[in-house]
Amino acid sequence: MKKRRRSLSVVIPSFNVEEIIKKCIQSVSWAEEILVVDSFSTDKTREIAESLSARILTHKYEYSARQKNWAIPQASHEWVLLLDTDEVVTPELSEEIIYLLGNDEIENFDGFKIARKEYFLGKWMRWGGRYPLYNIRLFRKTCLYENRDVHAHIIIPKNRTQVLRNDILHFSNPSLEHFFKKSNRYSTYQANYMKKQIDVRKKVSLKKLFSHTTYLKSVIKDYWFFIPFAPAARFFYMYIFRFGFLDGRYGFMLAVFYGFQDYVSKTKYYQLRGKKAKIRSVVQKTINRLLHIGQA
Secondary structure, eight states: OOOOOOOEEEEEEESSOTTTHHHHHHTTTTSSEEEEEESOOSSSHHHHHHHTTOEEEEOOOSOHHHHHHHHGGGOSSSEEEEOOTTEEEOHHHHHHHHHHHTSGGGGGOSEEEEEEEEEETTEEOOSTTOSSEEEEEEEETTOOBOSOSSSOOBOOOGGGEEEEEEEEEEEEESSHHHHHHHHHHHHHHHHHHHHHHHHHTOOOOHHHHTTOHHHHHHHHHHHHTTSTTHHHHHHHIIIIITOGGGGHHHHHHHHHHHHHHHHHHHHHHHHHTTOOHHHHHHHHHHHHHHHHHHHO
């Protein structure tokens, strides 16, 4: 007797991504449900998604984790695959997920980690700590993300997760203009979160720190930006310690840009706290110039 394959909902948050959403949806056309959660797009994003038989919901965007935590319970099926619109599921990963959904082994787990191949200006970034970057993307609908403004992870105990063999393709930064716009947005989210952390004076639980991987990562991310010379440390970590130089000039650019993003985040935080406003002004002017370069 042939086993019945478990149904899958694919959840895709979206906003003004008419250029890329088609490839994303087409890569998971085999799923029983494709749910696009849109943040009031003004281009043809919704129209394209509807033409590909996606189910469309609209919800105001505040930050990534909150949007996803609203979207996940709207899925119709127990198992959820979460994708960003600049991501594509490979045929090999599709086959692996389909096989898993038809296998009873899946019941031993609540989530599955999937590596992403990140492409920067069209080049696969193999070094600099960019590959493999594992994130839990296939999980039960009962699982939710940490309530963080930036870089949130799904909360699942380590012993309830497993790693898949194949990758998601992540076309995150097709141009410098796109990178700088996104970097400016994320640095603002990060600065607001840093201020929030100081305002609430969140305490660190030593017990959870050494027993829960997700919590440990959260603490590191919370305090990283307060470390002196963090931007320089980011560059050294990516370009030297994680062999980013092996990606050539692309590896150098990415390490510089990520270090600069850390610097901008911290400077925006100081501005929110009423300090170093002049430095913030200089940084914002630099960002504007970089955006202009990207448009040229």
